[in-house]
Amino acid sequence: MKISAPRGTFDILPEEALRWRWLEAAIRRVFDYYGYQEIRTPVFEHTELFQRGIGETTDIVEKEMYTFNDKGGRSLTLRPEGTAPVVRSYVEHKLYSKGGITKLFYMGPMFRQERPQAGRFRQFHQFGVELLGTESPLADAEVITVAVELYKELGLTDLEVLVNSIGCPACRKKYQEDLFSRLSSLQELCESCLRRLEKNPMRILDCKNPRCRELTKDVPAVTDYLCPACRDHLEKTLSFLDKAGIDYRLEPRLVRGFDYYTRTVFEVINAGLGAQNAVCGGGRYDHLVEEIGGPPMPGVGFASGMERLILTLEQQGKFAGFSSAPQVAFAVLDETLAADGFALATRLRREGLTVEACLEVKSLKAQMRAAGKLQAKFVVILGEDEWKDGQVSVRRMADGEQWRVDREEVCRFIKDLLDRDSSGREQERGSFS
RNA sequence: GUGGGCGUAGCUCAGUUGGUUAGAGCGCCAGGUUGUGGCCCUGGAGGUCGAGGGUUCAAAUCCCUCCGUUCACCCCA
Numbered sequence: 001m002k003i004s005a006p007r008g009t010f011d012i013l014p015e016e017a018l019r020w021r022w023l024e025a026a027i028r029r030v031f032d033y034y035g036y037q038e039i040r041t042p043v044f045e046h047t048e049l050f051q052r053g054i055g056e057t058t059d060i061v062e063k064e065m066y067t068f069n070d071k072g073g074r075s076l077t078l079r080p081e082g083t084a085p086v087v088r089s090y091v092e093h094k095l096y097s098k099g100g101i102t103k104l105f106y107m108g109p110m111f112r113q114e115r116p117q118a119g120r121f122r123q124f125h126q127f128g129v130e131l132l133g134t135e136s137p138l139a140d141a142e143v144i145t146v147a148v149e150l151y152k153e154l155g156l157t158d159l160e161v162l163v164n165s166i167g168c169p170a171c172r173k174k175y176q177e178d179l180f181s182r183l184s185s186l187q188e189l190c191e192s193c194l195r196r197l198e199k200n201p202m203r204i205l206d207c208k209n210p211r212c213r214e215l216t217k218d219v220p221a222v223t224d225y226l227c228p229a230c231r232d233h234l235e236k237t238l239s240f241l242d243k244a245g246i247d248y249r250l251e252p253r254l255v256r257g258f259d260y261y262t263r264t265v266f267e268v269i270n271a272g273l274g275a276q277n278a279v280c281g282g283g284r285y286d287h288l289v290e291e292i293g294g295p296p297m298p299g300v301g302f303a304s305g306m307e308r309l310i311l312t313l314e315q316q317g318k319f320a321g322f323s324s325a326p327q328v329a330f331a332v333l334d335e336t337l338a339a340d341g342f343a344l345a346t347r348l349r350r351e352g353l354t355v356e357a358c359l360e361v362k363s364l365k366a367q368m369r370a371a372g373k374l375q376a377k378f379v380v381i382l383g384e385d386e387w388k389d390g391q392v393s394v395r396r397m398a399d400g401e402q403w404r405v406d407r408e409e410v411c412r413f414i415k416d417l418l419d420r421d422s423s424g425r426e427q428e429r430g431s432f433s
Numbered sequence: 434g435u436g437g438g439c440g441u442a443g444c445u446c447a448g449u450u451g452g453u454u455a456g457a458g459c460g461c462c463a464g465g466u467u468g469u470g471g472c473c474c475u476g477g478a479g480g481u482c483g484a485g486g487g488u489u490c491a492a493a494u495c496c497c498u499c500c501g502u503u504c505a506c507c508c509c510a
Contacts, residue, residue: 004501059508063434081510110510115434117504126510192507203508257509267510278510305510333468364468372470383468397470 008114008122018322019310023154027107027127030150034142036105036129041085043109047075052291053084055259057199064112078111082303083260083285084292086130091294101133107306119276119308128282128303132289135298137233140264140284141240143300147268147280148246154309155318156270159279161247163266164254165234166202167226168286175225176201186215205253221252233263260285264300270312279312280304328414329376330358331367333383341382344392344407348380351411358382372397378414 005011012020031038047067054061066078079085086106089095095102107127114120129146131139144161151159166172179201183189189197189204193212196203204216226234241248248266256265265283273279282302289297313319328348332341338361345357356374358367364381371379381393386404394413395402405413 007501064508112509114508115506116502117506120509124510128510195507208506275505276509281510303510308510331469363463365466365470366463368468368470370470376470379470381469385468393469395469400470402469 006122008116010121014324015322018324019313019319020306022319022322023306023310023313024107026154027105027150030146030153031105031129034103034146034149036103036131036146039086039089039104039106040108041079041082041089041106043111044076044078045085045088047077049084049088049292050077050080053087053260053288054081058257058259060112060257064114066111066113080110080112081258082106082108082110082126082128083130083258083288083301086301087132087288087292087294087299090130090132091289091292096133096289096295096297101131101139103129103131105129117276118274119305119311121307125306126303127306128301130299130301132299133297135233135286137236137264138240139300140233140237141244141246143282143302144237144241144248144266145244145246147282147302147304150304151268151279151309154313156309156312156316158270158272158316159312160249160269160271161266162251162254162269163238163241163248163264164222164251165226165230165237165263166222166255166261166265166283167230168262171225171227171230172202172222175222178225179204179219182219183216189215200255202255203257206255222255223250223252230263237264256281256283260288260291262286266302268304270308272315273308273311276308278305279308323375325375325377326354326356327376327418328353328378328380329356329367329371329374331364331371331379331381332358332361333364333381335361337382337384337387340387341380344380344382344410348411348414351415353411353414377418380410380414 028038047065050065051061056062060080065080068076070076086104090102090104105127108125109123110126111123113122116122129143131143144163148159148161167175180197183197183201183204187194188211190207190209190212193204193207193209196207202222204212205219207213207216223231223234238248238250254265254267256267261283263284263286266281267278268280269277270279271277280302281304282300284298284300286298287296289295289299328345330341330345332338338358341358345355348355356371356376364383368379376397379395379397381395383393386392387407389404390407391404392407392410393402394405394410396417403413
């Protein structure tokens with residue numbers, strides 16, 4: 001019985017890892033511009049954090065958490081999302097005591113025990129931002145803007161931004177009650193909607209079942225129930241987005257799954273992804289900090305799924321031309337020259353060239369084939385003939401042109417040639433880190 | 434957790450109504466030059482046909498169970 005990666009997990013193999021590195025670098029670059037500072041929290045937390053933060057009745061807490069007891073009998077949970085841990089850390093280290101606004105970002109693996117499907121895994125990766133310490137709708141607008149501008153920076157197109165407000169607990173309560181009384185008579189709703197009716201009637205609004213959509217077509221929107229303050233907050237947020245030229249669609253049926261959201265909620269979706277089409281989800285959480293034991297402190301944030309982004313980037317052809325090809329490969333023709341070849345390769349690396357040394361002395365043909373497969377730009381050949389004259393051969397693989405070069409000059413020689421045709425648009429190894 | 438599709442070489446897949454040593458393309462390795470890659474040619478390695486059980490003279494092919502995978506539901510990134 002062969003051992004494979006656990007269900008819902010996957011290996012990121014070298015070719016794929018190149019793409020991840022590129023994406024991670026782009027994300028960090030954009031967050032730098034916007035002044036978000038990285039925070040790294042543990043991958044597991046006390047179970048209680050998520051129970052209190054995300055909400056006891058949410059699906060995540062009810063059935064999707066990887067929870068275990070450590071040897072001291074404490075219940076720990078692999079983090080299913082990033083906001084609660086970041087807020088915990090914010091409270092634990094009293095980051096609010098510096099006063100003003102705190103802007104943080106995180107990136108890393110999350111864990112949820114669900115059945116895998118397209119764009120959904122058990123270990124998956126998210127990055128996200130949390131903007132804490134202000135109730136201003138400018139903060140809502142900024143958080144949405146960071147996401148949108150980041151995706152633009154990645155070169156993504158055809159994304160759609162959905163925005164809504166689910167109000168504060170006060171106006172939402174009234175809405176939920178009205179919704180319940182209107183819908184509780186409708187027995188033709190789908191099974192899951194009948195369950196939602198008890199648990200969270202608002203979720204019925206974003207049911208994908210066409211029949212349910214038809215039945216709830218004329219139901220009033222949450223936005224009709226917003227109190228004056230919440231209404232004002234929404235309108236300002238939208239107007240800031242308008243002014244900044246951020247396209248969005250006001251979607252009154254947009255509801256999100258976590259209990260901690262208040263007022264603004266939003267999503268960025270990509271139709272090409274299949275059923276799991278959300279690439280980003282977020283919103284405002286004005287009571288979460290308090291819930292976790294901190295002072296009353298408002299916040300907004302989003303989380304974005306990296307697997308889904310990479311899938312989208314692949315579909316949109318944004319990964320063409322990635323390569324880890326070395327600039328130089330070595331071919332050594334005789335065992336007696338192995339040490340000299342190894343030493344020369346080391347010198348070239350010290351001079352800053354990416355070099356694949358010769359690790360197995362085989363036929364020149366085999367070594368050339370290997371160099372060709374690596375897509376090396378140049379091959380340095382150590383043969384007895386040239387070595388006894390203090391030289392090596394340097395072959396340019398693109399056109400097969402070949403020179404004899406003094407071994408002391410090799411590095412200079414190759415660098416000159418590389419500079420001359422460095423019009424290449426290819427992503428060289430490490431160039432984006 | 435529920436439902437559907439799919440499991441044959443490293444990869445993508447053929448495999449006729451069950452019937453001799455299970456195939457192709459690509460990839461890999463080697464050779465076609467005494468020291469030269471990509472194209473071409475030749476040869477080679479590589480499979481407990483997902484696993485277990487059953488039916489049969491005979492199973493990759495039919496039946497059952499399990500496992501894996503994939504898509505969808507629930508929910509979400």
